[in-house]
Amino acid sequence: MGKVLILGAGPAGVSAALYAKRGGAEVTVVYKGNDTGALGKAELIQNYYGLEKAVSGEELERRGIEGAKALGIDFVEDELVELGYGDDFKSFKAKSAKAEYRAEAVIIAAGASRRSLPLPGLKELEGHGVSYCATCDAFFYKGKTVAVLGAGDYALHEAEVLLPHAAKVYLFTNGEEAGKVPAGVEVIPGKLASLQGTDRVEKTVFADGRELPLDGLFVALGTAGSTELARKLGVMLEGGNIKVDGQMATNVPGIFAAGDCTGGLLQIAKAVYQGAEAGLAAVKFLRGKA
Template structure:
Protein backbone atom coordinates (compact mmCIF):
# COMPACT_ATOMS: atom_id res chain seq x y z
CA UNK A 1 0.00 0.00 0.00
CA UNK A 2 1.21 3.49 -0.87
CA UNK A 3 1.43 6.29 1.67
CA UNK A 4 0.02 8.69 -0.91
CA UNK A 5 -1.37 8.36 -4.42
CA UNK A 6 -1.29 11.61 -6.38
CA UNK A 7 -3.74 12.02 -9.25
CA UNK A 8 -2.24 14.42 -11.79
CA UNK A 9 1.33 14.88 -13.02
CA UNK A 10 1.31 18.66 -13.38
CA UNK A 11 3.20 21.19 -11.23
CA UNK A 12 1.04 20.64 -8.12
CA UNK A 13 1.17 16.84 -8.26
CA UNK A 14 4.86 16.48 -9.07
CA UNK A 15 5.91 19.12 -6.53
CA UNK A 16 3.99 17.28 -3.82
CA UNK A 17 5.47 13.95 -4.89
CA UNK A 18 9.03 15.24 -4.67
CA UNK A 19 8.54 16.73 -1.20
CA UNK A 20 6.93 13.51 0.03
CA UNK A 21 9.62 11.31 -1.47
CA UNK A 22 12.33 13.42 0.15
CA UNK A 23 10.63 12.55 3.46
CA UNK A 24 10.90 8.86 2.60
CA UNK A 25 7.20 8.38 1.82
CA UNK A 26 6.00 5.69 -0.58
CA UNK A 27 4.39 7.72 -3.38
CA UNK A 28 2.65 6.92 -6.66
CA UNK A 29 1.75 9.53 -9.30
CA UNK A 30 -0.91 8.73 -11.90
CA UNK A 31 -1.63 11.03 -14.84
CA UNK A 32 -3.50 10.48 -18.07
CA UNK A 33 -2.13 13.45 -20.00
CA UNK A 34 -0.63 16.92 -19.62
CA UNK A 35 -3.95 18.58 -18.85
CA UNK A 36 -4.01 22.25 -19.74
CA UNK A 37 -0.22 22.39 -20.20
CA UNK A 38 -0.05 21.12 -23.77
CA UNK A 39 2.28 22.06 -26.66
CA UNK A 40 0.28 25.14 -27.58
CA UNK A 41 0.78 26.70 -24.14
CA UNK A 42 3.90 28.86 -23.75
CA UNK A 43 4.83 29.78 -20.19
CA UNK A 44 7.00 32.88 -20.01
CA UNK A 45 6.37 34.06 -16.44
CA UNK A 46 7.76 31.15 -14.44
CA UNK A 47 10.99 31.60 -12.50
CA UNK A 48 14.15 30.21 -14.09
CA UNK A 49 13.05 29.95 -17.73
CA UNK A 50 14.15 33.03 -19.70
CA UNK A 51 12.51 33.00 -23.11
CA UNK A 52 9.70 30.78 -21.79
CA UNK A 53 9.01 27.06 -21.93
CA UNK A 54 6.22 25.05 -23.52
CA UNK A 55 3.67 23.35 -21.31
CA UNK A 56 4.66 19.93 -22.61
CA UNK A 57 8.36 20.45 -21.90
CA UNK A 58 7.63 21.71 -18.39
CA UNK A 59 5.55 18.59 -17.68
CA UNK A 60 8.26 16.32 -19.12
CA UNK A 61 10.96 17.99 -17.03
CA UNK A 62 8.87 17.62 -13.89
CA UNK A 63 8.19 13.94 -14.53
CA UNK A 64 11.90 13.34 -15.26
CA UNK A 65 12.86 15.02 -12.00
CA UNK A 66 10.35 12.87 -10.11
CA UNK A 67 11.51 9.60 -11.67
CA UNK A 68 15.14 10.48 -10.90
CA UNK A 69 14.07 10.64 -7.25
CA UNK A 70 12.70 7.12 -7.62
CA UNK A 71 9.05 8.16 -7.77
CA UNK A 72 6.77 5.88 -9.80
CA UNK A 73 4.84 7.90 -12.41
CA UNK A 74 2.19 6.01 -14.39
CA UNK A 75 0.39 7.16 -17.51
CA UNK A 76 -3.04 5.71 -16.81
CA UNK A 77 -6.57 7.07 -16.65
CA UNK A 78 -8.13 7.14 -13.19
CA UNK A 79 -11.83 6.34 -13.42
CA UNK A 80 -12.82 6.09 -9.75
CA UNK A 81 -11.67 6.67 -6.18
CA UNK A 82 -13.35 4.93 -3.24
CA UNK A 83 -12.73 4.97 0.49
CA UNK A 84 -13.51 2.55 3.29
CA UNK A 85 -10.71 2.24 5.85
CA UNK A 86 -8.24 3.32 3.14
CA UNK A 87 -8.39 4.66 -0.41
CA UNK A 88 -8.79 2.51 -3.52
CA UNK A 89 -7.87 4.13 -6.85
CA UNK A 90 -9.19 2.39 -9.96
CA UNK A 91 -7.64 3.11 -13.36
CA UNK A 92 -8.29 1.77 -16.84
CA UNK A 93 -5.50 -0.75 -16.21
CA UNK A 94 -5.27 -1.58 -12.52
CA UNK A 95 -6.33 -0.90 -8.94
CA UNK A 96 -4.08 0.71 -6.31
CA UNK A 97 -4.43 1.29 -2.55
CA UNK A 98 -3.18 4.14 -0.39
CA UNK A 99 -3.49 5.69 3.06
CA UNK A 100 -4.01 9.16 1.55
CA UNK A 101 -4.83 10.70 -1.84
CA UNK A 102 -3.95 14.08 -3.36
CA UNK A 103 -6.13 15.35 -6.20
CA UNK A 104 -4.12 17.57 -8.56
CA UNK A 105 -5.93 17.04 -11.85
CA UNK A 106 -6.63 20.67 -12.69
CA UNK A 107 -10.07 21.91 -13.63
CA UNK A 108 -12.85 19.42 -14.43
CA UNK A 109 -13.75 18.54 -17.99
CA UNK A 110 -16.08 20.86 -19.93
CA UNK A 111 -19.81 20.28 -19.82
CA UNK A 112 -21.97 19.13 -22.70
CA UNK A 113 -22.78 21.79 -25.29
CA UNK A 114 -26.31 20.53 -25.81
CA UNK A 115 -29.52 22.53 -25.76
CA UNK A 116 -31.30 21.99 -22.46
CA UNK A 117 -28.25 20.61 -20.67
CA UNK A 118 -27.66 23.58 -18.37
CA UNK A 119 -31.39 23.98 -17.76
CA UNK A 120 -31.80 20.43 -16.46
CA UNK A 121 -28.39 19.95 -14.85
CA UNK A 122 -29.18 18.78 -11.33
CA UNK A 123 -32.81 18.32 -12.36
CA UNK A 124 -32.69 14.83 -13.78
CA UNK A 125 -29.09 15.14 -15.02
CA UNK A 126 -26.35 13.85 -12.72
CA UNK A 127 -22.61 13.18 -12.92
CA UNK A 128 -22.37 10.62 -10.13
CA UNK A 129 -24.22 7.29 -9.97
CA UNK A 130 -22.93 6.58 -6.46
CA UNK A 131 -24.13 9.99 -5.23
CA UNK A 132 -27.55 10.26 -6.87
CA UNK A 133 -28.49 6.77 -8.03
CA UNK A 134 -30.68 6.14 -4.99
CA UNK A 135 -33.26 8.60 -6.33
CA UNK A 136 -33.61 6.69 -9.63
CA UNK A 137 -34.11 3.09 -8.49
CA UNK A 138 -36.17 1.07 -10.96
CA UNK A 139 -36.37 3.98 -13.41
CA UNK A 140 -35.51 4.11 -17.11
CA UNK A 141 -32.10 5.75 -17.19
CA UNK A 142 -29.80 7.15 -19.86
CA UNK A 143 -26.03 6.88 -19.49
CA UNK A 144 -24.05 9.23 -21.74
CA UNK A 145 -20.52 7.94 -22.40
CA UNK A 146 -18.43 5.62 -24.52
CA UNK A 147 -15.24 4.54 -22.70
CA UNK A 148 -13.87 2.95 -19.50
CA UNK A 149 -15.33 5.71 -17.33
CA UNK A 150 -18.80 5.01 -18.73
CA UNK A 151 -18.39 1.25 -18.22
CA UNK A 152 -17.42 1.78 -14.58
CA UNK A 153 -20.52 3.92 -13.99
CA UNK A 154 -22.66 1.34 -15.81
CA UNK A 155 -21.58 -1.37 -13.37
CA UNK A 156 -22.73 0.82 -10.47
CA UNK A 157 -25.97 1.65 -12.27
CA UNK A 158 -26.86 -2.02 -12.78
CA UNK A 159 -27.68 -2.29 -9.06
CA UNK A 160 -30.38 0.36 -9.52
CA UNK A 161 -32.26 -0.74 -12.63
CA UNK A 162 -32.11 -2.97 -15.68
CA UNK A 163 -33.68 -0.29 -17.87
CA UNK A 164 -30.58 1.50 -19.16
CA UNK A 165 -29.87 3.04 -22.56
CA UNK A 166 -26.34 4.14 -23.44
CA UNK A 167 -25.82 7.24 -25.57
CA UNK A 168 -22.33 7.81 -27.02
CA UNK A 169 -23.18 11.29 -28.39
CA UNK A 170 -21.55 10.52 -31.73
CA UNK A 171 -18.41 8.93 -30.27
CA UNK A 172 -17.41 5.36 -31.19
CA UNK A 173 -17.98 2.88 -28.36
CA UNK A 174 -14.55 1.78 -27.10
CA UNK A 175 -15.60 -0.80 -24.49
CA UNK A 176 -17.75 -3.94 -24.73
CA UNK A 177 -21.37 -3.51 -23.63
CA UNK A 178 -23.78 -6.44 -23.51
CA UNK A 179 -27.48 -6.49 -22.78
CA UNK A 180 -28.18 -2.77 -23.13
CA UNK A 181 -29.25 -0.72 -26.16
CA UNK A 182 -26.60 1.66 -27.47
CA UNK A 183 -27.47 4.85 -29.38
CA UNK A 184 -24.48 6.31 -31.22
CA UNK A 185 -26.35 9.31 -32.68
CA UNK A 186 -25.28 12.84 -31.86
CA UNK A 187 -27.48 14.31 -29.12
CA UNK A 188 -29.32 17.43 -30.26
CA UNK A 189 -31.35 18.43 -27.20
CA UNK A 190 -32.43 17.40 -23.72
CA UNK A 191 -36.07 18.23 -23.10
CA UNK A 192 -38.34 18.17 -20.07
CA UNK A 193 -41.42 19.59 -18.41
CA UNK A 194 -39.63 22.64 -17.04
CA UNK A 195 -38.90 20.87 -13.75
CA UNK A 196 -37.01 17.70 -14.70
CA UNK A 197 -35.50 16.17 -17.83
CA UNK A 198 -37.85 13.79 -19.64
CA UNK A 199 -36.33 12.89 -22.99
CA UNK A 200 -33.22 12.91 -25.18
CA UNK A 201 -33.52 14.08 -28.76
CA UNK A 202 -30.86 12.80 -31.18
CA UNK A 203 -30.26 13.26 -34.89
CA UNK A 204 -32.46 10.26 -35.65
CA UNK A 205 -35.02 9.98 -32.88
CA UNK A 206 -36.39 10.86 -29.46
CA UNK A 207 -36.04 8.70 -26.34
CA UNK A 208 -38.13 9.02 -23.19
CA UNK A 209 -36.11 8.73 -19.95
CA UNK A 210 -36.53 9.26 -16.21
CA UNK A 211 -32.97 10.35 -15.52
CA UNK A 212 -29.63 11.02 -17.20
CA UNK A 213 -26.13 10.23 -15.93
CA UNK A 214 -23.12 11.72 -17.70
CA UNK A 215 -19.81 9.81 -17.86
CA UNK A 216 -18.14 11.35 -20.91
CA UNK A 217 -14.39 11.62 -21.39
CA UNK A 218 -12.33 11.38 -18.22
CA UNK A 219 -13.52 12.19 -14.70
CA UNK A 220 -11.94 15.17 -12.97
CA UNK A 221 -11.19 16.04 -9.36
CA UNK A 222 -14.75 17.21 -8.72
CA UNK A 223 -16.12 13.88 -10.00
CA UNK A 224 -13.79 11.91 -7.73
CA UNK A 225 -14.50 14.12 -4.73
CA UNK A 226 -18.29 14.10 -4.96
CA UNK A 227 -18.26 10.31 -5.34
CA UNK A 228 -16.89 9.94 -1.80
CA UNK A 229 -18.68 12.91 -0.25
CA UNK A 230 -16.14 15.76 -0.42
CA UNK A 231 -17.50 19.30 -0.49
CA UNK A 232 -17.47 21.26 -3.74
CA UNK A 233 -18.24 24.91 -4.49
CA UNK A 234 -18.88 25.49 -8.19
CA UNK A 235 -15.98 23.87 -10.01
CA UNK A 236 -13.61 24.03 -7.01
CA UNK A 237 -12.97 21.53 -4.24
CA UNK A 238 -13.32 22.95 -0.74
CA UNK A 239 -10.13 22.53 1.34
CA UNK A 240 -8.86 23.87 4.65
CA UNK A 241 -5.58 25.68 5.29
CA UNK A 242 -3.75 22.33 5.00
CA UNK A 243 -5.32 21.57 1.58
CA UNK A 244 -7.36 18.73 3.09
CA UNK A 245 -11.00 18.24 2.09
CA UNK A 246 -13.70 17.35 4.60
CA UNK A 247 -12.80 13.69 3.94
CA UNK A 248 -9.89 12.71 6.18
CA UNK A 249 -6.87 11.80 4.09
CA UNK A 250 -8.22 13.32 0.86
CA UNK A 251 -6.25 16.39 -0.19
CA UNK A 252 -6.43 18.67 -3.24
CA UNK A 253 -4.06 21.23 -4.73
CA UNK A 254 -3.53 23.38 -7.81
CA UNK A 255 -6.21 24.65 -10.18
CA UNK A 256 -8.82 22.30 -8.76
CA UNK A 257 -9.04 24.33 -5.53
CA UNK A 258 -9.39 27.63 -7.40
CA UNK A 259 -7.49 30.86 -6.93
CA UNK A 260 -4.96 32.23 -9.41
CA UNK A 261 -4.53 29.67 -12.20
CA UNK A 262 -0.75 29.90 -12.53
CA UNK A 263 2.09 27.37 -12.54
CA UNK A 264 3.84 29.07 -9.61
CA UNK A 265 0.71 28.87 -7.47
CA UNK A 266 0.11 25.20 -8.38
CA UNK A 267 3.69 24.25 -7.45
CA UNK A 268 3.35 26.09 -4.13
CA UNK A 269 0.05 24.33 -3.42
CA UNK A 270 1.76 21.00 -4.00
CA UNK A 271 4.51 21.85 -1.53
CA UNK A 272 2.07 22.95 1.19
CA UNK A 273 -0.14 19.90 0.63
CA UNK A 274 2.90 17.62 0.94
CA UNK A 275 3.88 19.20 4.25
CA UNK A 276 0.35 18.61 5.58
CA UNK A 277 0.30 15.05 4.20
CA UNK A 278 3.52 14.26 6.05
CA UNK A 279 1.90 15.36 9.31
CA UNK A 280 -1.20 13.21 8.86
CA UNK A 281 0.85 10.20 7.77
CA UNK A 282 2.87 10.42 11.01
CA UNK A 283 -0.41 9.88 12.88
Protein backbone atom coordinates in the same frame (compact mmCIF):
# COMPACT_ATOMS: atom_id res chain seq x y z
CA MET B 1 5.37 5.29 7.00
CA GLY B 2 2.68 4.62 4.40
CA LYS B 3 1.67 5.33 0.83
CA VAL B 4 0.55 8.52 -0.86
CA LEU B 5 -1.38 8.30 -4.12
CA ILE B 6 -1.31 11.44 -6.25
CA LEU B 7 -3.79 11.98 -9.06
CA GLY B 8 -2.27 14.14 -11.78
CA ALA B 9 1.25 14.92 -13.01
CA GLY B 10 0.97 18.65 -13.58
CA PRO B 11 2.81 21.25 -11.47
CA ALA B 12 0.66 20.60 -8.38
CA GLY B 13 0.93 16.82 -8.57
CA VAL B 14 4.68 16.74 -9.19
CA SER B 15 5.34 19.30 -6.45
CA ALA B 16 3.24 17.24 -4.02
CA ALA B 17 5.13 14.10 -5.02
CA LEU B 18 8.52 15.71 -4.40
CA TYR B 19 7.62 16.88 -0.90
CA ALA B 20 5.87 13.65 0.07
CA LYS B 21 8.83 11.60 -1.15
CA ARG B 22 11.36 13.75 0.71
CA GLY B 23 9.17 13.34 3.78
CA GLY B 24 9.64 9.58 3.69
CA ALA B 25 6.38 8.41 2.11
CA GLU B 26 6.05 5.87 -0.68
CA VAL B 27 4.63 7.86 -3.60
CA THR B 28 2.76 6.83 -6.74
CA VAL B 29 1.56 9.38 -9.29
CA VAL B 30 -1.22 8.30 -11.64
CA TYR B 31 -1.85 10.48 -14.69
CA LYS B 32 -3.43 10.28 -18.11
CA GLY B 33 -0.18 10.26 -20.06
CA ASN B 34 -0.60 11.88 -23.48
CA ASP B 35 -3.89 13.48 -22.46
CA THR B 36 -2.14 16.55 -21.06
CA GLY B 37 -3.70 19.18 -18.87
CA ALA B 38 -3.67 22.96 -19.21
CA LEU B 39 0.12 23.23 -18.90
CA GLY B 40 0.80 20.72 -21.66
CA LYS B 41 -1.43 22.71 -24.02
CA ALA B 42 0.24 26.07 -23.30
CA GLU B 43 2.10 27.46 -26.29
CA LEU B 44 4.75 29.37 -24.35
CA ILE B 45 5.59 29.91 -20.69
CA GLN B 46 7.68 32.96 -19.89
CA ASN B 47 6.26 34.43 -16.68
CA TYR B 48 7.71 31.80 -14.37
CA TYR B 49 10.69 31.92 -12.02
CA GLY B 50 13.96 30.47 -13.31
CA LEU B 51 13.17 30.45 -17.03
CA GLU B 52 15.85 32.32 -18.98
CA LYS B 53 13.91 31.80 -22.20
CA ALA B 54 10.27 30.99 -22.87
CA VAL B 55 9.54 27.27 -23.21
CA SER B 56 6.44 25.37 -24.28
CA GLY B 57 4.12 24.11 -21.60
CA GLU B 58 4.72 20.58 -22.86
CA GLU B 59 8.49 20.93 -22.34
CA LEU B 60 8.12 22.39 -18.84
CA GLU B 61 5.76 19.57 -17.90
CA ARG B 62 8.23 16.98 -19.24
CA ARG B 63 11.07 18.48 -17.20
CA GLY B 64 8.99 18.34 -14.04
CA ILE B 65 8.06 14.69 -14.47
CA GLU B 66 11.58 13.58 -15.42
CA GLY B 67 13.05 15.40 -12.43
CA ALA B 68 10.64 13.62 -10.08
CA LYS B 69 11.34 10.25 -11.68
CA ALA B 70 15.05 10.81 -11.03
CA LEU B 71 14.24 10.86 -7.30
CA GLY B 72 12.57 7.46 -7.53
CA ILE B 73 8.96 8.58 -7.66
CA ASP B 74 6.72 6.07 -9.44
CA PHE B 75 4.63 7.45 -12.33
CA VAL B 76 1.85 5.36 -13.87
CA GLU B 77 -0.03 6.30 -17.04
CA ASP B 78 -3.62 5.32 -16.45
CA GLU B 79 -7.10 6.85 -16.40
CA LEU B 80 -8.92 6.53 -13.09
CA VAL B 81 -12.66 6.00 -13.03
CA GLU B 82 -13.29 5.46 -9.31
CA LEU B 83 -11.99 6.71 -5.97
CA GLY B 84 -13.24 5.19 -2.74
CA TYR B 85 -12.39 3.74 0.65
CA GLY B 86 -10.41 0.56 1.12
CA ASP B 87 -12.06 -2.51 2.63
CA ASP B 88 -10.96 -1.44 6.13
CA PHE B 89 -12.30 2.11 5.66
CA LYS B 90 -8.91 3.32 6.96
CA SER B 91 -7.27 3.62 3.56
CA PHE B 92 -8.27 4.47 0.01
CA LYS B 93 -8.37 2.74 -3.33
CA ALA B 94 -8.54 4.12 -6.83
CA LYS B 95 -9.58 2.06 -9.83
CA SER B 96 -9.09 2.22 -13.56
CA ALA B 97 -10.35 -0.16 -16.20
CA LYS B 98 -7.20 -2.24 -15.78
CA ALA B 99 -5.76 -1.70 -12.30
CA GLU B 100 -6.36 -0.77 -8.68
CA TYR B 101 -4.21 1.51 -6.52
CA ARG B 102 -4.21 1.65 -2.70
CA ALA B 103 -2.85 4.25 -0.32
CA GLU B 104 -3.33 5.70 3.14
CA ALA B 105 -3.48 9.27 1.79
CA VAL B 106 -4.57 10.74 -1.55
CA ILE B 107 -3.73 14.07 -3.14
CA ILE B 108 -6.11 15.10 -5.92
CA ALA B 109 -4.18 17.27 -8.36
CA ALA B 110 -5.62 16.28 -11.73
CA GLY B 111 -6.49 19.86 -12.61
CA ALA B 112 -9.79 21.28 -13.73
CA SER B 113 -10.59 19.44 -16.93
CA ARG B 114 -11.56 21.59 -19.87
CA ARG B 115 -14.59 20.11 -21.59
CA SER B 116 -14.00 20.15 -25.33
CA LEU B 117 -15.91 19.68 -28.58
CA PRO B 118 -15.40 17.28 -31.50
CA LEU B 119 -14.74 20.35 -33.63
CA PRO B 120 -12.56 19.75 -36.72
CA GLY B 121 -9.29 21.65 -36.35
CA LEU B 122 -9.58 22.26 -32.59
CA LYS B 123 -7.20 19.57 -31.36
CA GLU B 124 -4.82 20.03 -34.28
CA LEU B 125 -4.37 23.73 -33.48
CA GLU B 126 -3.89 23.38 -29.70
CA GLY B 127 -0.84 25.44 -28.80
CA HIS B 128 -1.06 27.20 -32.18
CA GLY B 129 -3.81 29.68 -31.46
CA VAL B 130 -6.06 27.41 -29.39
CA SER B 131 -5.64 28.05 -25.67
CA TYR B 132 -7.28 26.88 -22.45
CA CYS B 133 -6.17 29.71 -20.16
CA ALA B 134 -6.77 33.40 -20.82
CA THR B 135 -4.74 34.48 -17.79
CA CYS B 136 -1.77 32.53 -19.17
CA ASP B 137 -1.95 33.54 -22.81
CA ALA B 138 -3.88 36.83 -23.13
CA PHE B 139 -0.62 38.80 -23.39
CA PHE B 140 0.26 37.04 -26.65
CA TYR B 141 -2.94 38.33 -28.30
CA LYS B 142 -2.47 42.05 -27.70
CA GLY B 143 -4.24 43.96 -30.45
CA LYS B 144 -5.55 40.79 -32.09
CA THR B 145 -8.96 39.21 -32.68
CA VAL B 146 -9.88 36.36 -30.37
CA ALA B 147 -12.92 34.35 -29.34
CA VAL B 148 -13.93 32.37 -26.27
CA LEU B 149 -15.78 29.10 -26.80
CA GLY B 150 -18.35 28.57 -24.07
CA ALA B 151 -21.38 30.13 -22.43
CA GLY B 152 -21.02 29.61 -18.68
CA ASP B 153 -19.38 31.62 -15.93
CA TYR B 154 -15.92 30.30 -16.78
CA ALA B 155 -16.24 31.42 -20.41
CA LEU B 156 -17.48 34.85 -19.38
CA HIS B 157 -14.53 35.23 -17.02
CA GLU B 158 -12.08 34.29 -19.76
CA ALA B 159 -13.63 36.86 -22.08
CA GLU B 160 -13.30 39.52 -19.39
CA VAL B 161 -9.62 38.68 -18.93
CA LEU B 162 -9.02 39.04 -22.67
CA LEU B 163 -10.76 42.41 -23.07
CA PRO B 164 -7.85 44.65 -21.94
CA HIS B 165 -5.48 42.88 -24.34
CA ALA B 166 -7.30 41.91 -27.54
CA ALA B 167 -8.61 44.36 -30.12
CA LYS B 168 -11.80 42.32 -30.49
CA VAL B 169 -13.33 39.59 -28.30
CA TYR B 170 -16.13 37.30 -29.47
CA LEU B 171 -18.07 34.78 -27.40
CA PHE B 172 -18.97 31.62 -29.35
CA THR B 173 -21.81 29.96 -27.44
CA ASN B 174 -22.33 27.19 -30.03
CA GLY B 175 -26.08 27.38 -29.63
CA GLU B 176 -26.12 27.70 -25.84
CA GLU B 177 -27.49 30.63 -23.89
CA ALA B 178 -24.92 32.83 -22.19
CA GLY B 179 -25.26 34.63 -18.88
CA LYS B 180 -24.38 38.28 -18.29
CA VAL B 181 -21.88 39.10 -21.02
CA PRO B 182 -19.17 41.70 -20.23
CA ALA B 183 -19.48 44.98 -22.13
CA GLY B 184 -17.32 44.95 -25.23
CA VAL B 185 -17.77 41.24 -25.94
CA GLU B 186 -19.79 40.33 -29.04
CA VAL B 187 -21.87 37.16 -28.75
CA ILE B 188 -22.15 34.86 -31.76
CA PRO B 189 -24.63 32.08 -30.92
CA GLY B 190 -24.39 30.05 -34.13
CA LYS B 191 -23.21 26.45 -34.28
CA LEU B 192 -19.57 25.94 -35.18
CA ALA B 193 -18.52 23.72 -38.08
CA SER B 194 -14.71 23.90 -38.00
CA LEU B 195 -11.62 25.80 -36.98
CA GLN B 196 -9.13 26.41 -39.75
CA GLY B 197 -5.52 27.47 -40.17
CA THR B 198 -2.26 26.25 -41.68
CA ASP B 199 0.29 26.78 -38.91
CA ARG B 200 -1.96 28.80 -36.58
CA VAL B 201 -5.63 29.61 -36.13
CA GLU B 202 -6.80 31.74 -39.06
CA LYS B 203 -10.58 31.53 -39.11
CA THR B 204 -13.65 29.76 -37.83
CA VAL B 205 -16.43 28.41 -40.05
CA PHE B 206 -20.03 28.25 -38.86
CA ALA B 207 -22.64 25.65 -39.75
CA ASP B 208 -24.49 28.18 -41.95
CA GLY B 209 -21.34 28.74 -44.03
CA ARG B 210 -20.28 32.05 -42.51
CA GLU B 211 -16.56 32.56 -41.94
CA LEU B 212 -14.90 34.77 -39.35
CA PRO B 213 -11.17 35.68 -39.34
CA LEU B 214 -9.60 34.84 -35.98
CA ASP B 215 -6.16 34.93 -34.33
CA GLY B 216 -6.95 32.82 -31.29
CA LEU B 217 -9.65 30.68 -29.70
CA PHE B 218 -9.91 30.18 -25.93
CA VAL B 219 -11.81 27.03 -24.94
CA ALA B 220 -13.79 27.47 -21.72
CA LEU B 221 -16.55 24.87 -21.73
CA GLY B 222 -16.68 24.25 -18.00
CA THR B 223 -14.76 22.27 -15.38
CA ALA B 224 -15.02 18.75 -14.00
CA GLY B 225 -12.31 16.09 -13.75
CA SER B 226 -10.90 16.11 -10.25
CA THR B 227 -14.19 17.14 -8.72
CA GLU B 228 -15.98 14.11 -10.14
CA LEU B 229 -13.60 11.75 -8.32
CA ALA B 230 -13.79 13.88 -5.18
CA ARG B 231 -17.58 13.68 -5.10
CA LYS B 232 -17.42 9.89 -4.86
CA LEU B 233 -15.86 10.22 -1.39
CA GLY B 234 -18.12 12.98 -0.15
CA VAL B 235 -15.49 15.68 -0.49
CA MET B 236 -17.02 19.12 -0.14
CA LEU B 237 -17.11 21.38 -3.20
CA GLU B 238 -17.38 25.14 -3.39
CA GLY B 239 -18.50 26.69 -6.64
CA GLY B 240 -17.52 23.60 -8.60
CA ASN B 241 -14.05 23.47 -7.00
CA ILE B 242 -12.68 21.21 -4.27
CA LYS B 243 -12.82 22.98 -0.91
CA VAL B 244 -9.56 22.86 1.07
CA ASP B 245 -8.07 24.49 4.15
CA GLY B 246 -4.67 26.16 4.44
CA GLN B 247 -2.91 22.78 4.44
CA MET B 248 -4.80 21.64 1.34
CA ALA B 249 -6.85 19.18 3.40
CA THR B 250 -10.45 18.44 2.41
CA ASN B 251 -13.25 17.59 4.81
CA VAL B 252 -12.38 13.89 4.38
CA PRO B 253 -9.37 12.92 6.55
CA GLY B 254 -6.52 11.68 4.37
CA ILE B 255 -7.78 13.37 1.18
CA PHE B 256 -5.95 16.49 0.02
CA ALA B 257 -6.23 18.59 -3.14
CA ALA B 258 -3.99 21.07 -4.93
CA GLY B 259 -3.80 23.09 -8.13
CA ASP B 260 -6.50 24.16 -10.57
CA CYS B 261 -9.13 21.85 -9.04
CA THR B 262 -9.21 24.08 -5.93
CA GLY B 263 -10.15 27.18 -7.97
CA GLY B 264 -8.62 30.62 -7.62
CA LEU B 265 -5.61 31.69 -9.65
CA LEU B 266 -4.96 29.15 -12.43
CA GLN B 267 -1.19 29.64 -12.54
CA ILE B 268 1.86 27.38 -12.27
CA ALA B 269 3.27 29.23 -9.25
CA LYS B 270 0.08 28.72 -7.27
CA ALA B 271 -0.15 25.05 -8.25
CA VAL B 272 3.45 24.37 -7.18
CA TYR B 273 2.88 26.08 -3.83
CA GLN B 274 -0.32 24.18 -3.13
CA GLY B 275 1.33 20.92 -4.18
CA ALA B 276 4.13 21.51 -1.67
CA GLU B 277 1.61 22.20 1.10
CA ALA B 278 -0.39 19.10 0.21
CA GLY B 279 2.69 16.87 0.11
CA LEU B 280 3.86 18.04 3.54
CA ALA B 281 0.35 17.74 4.98
CA ALA B 282 -0.03 14.19 3.67
CA VAL B 283 3.26 13.18 5.33
CA LYS B 284 2.13 14.73 8.61
CA PHE B 285 -1.16 12.84 8.33
CA LEU B 286 0.64 9.52 7.80
CA ARG B 287 2.94 10.12 10.76
CA GLY B 288 -0.10 10.72 12.92
CA LYS B 289 -1.48 7.32 11.91
CA ALA B 290 1.78 5.46 12.61
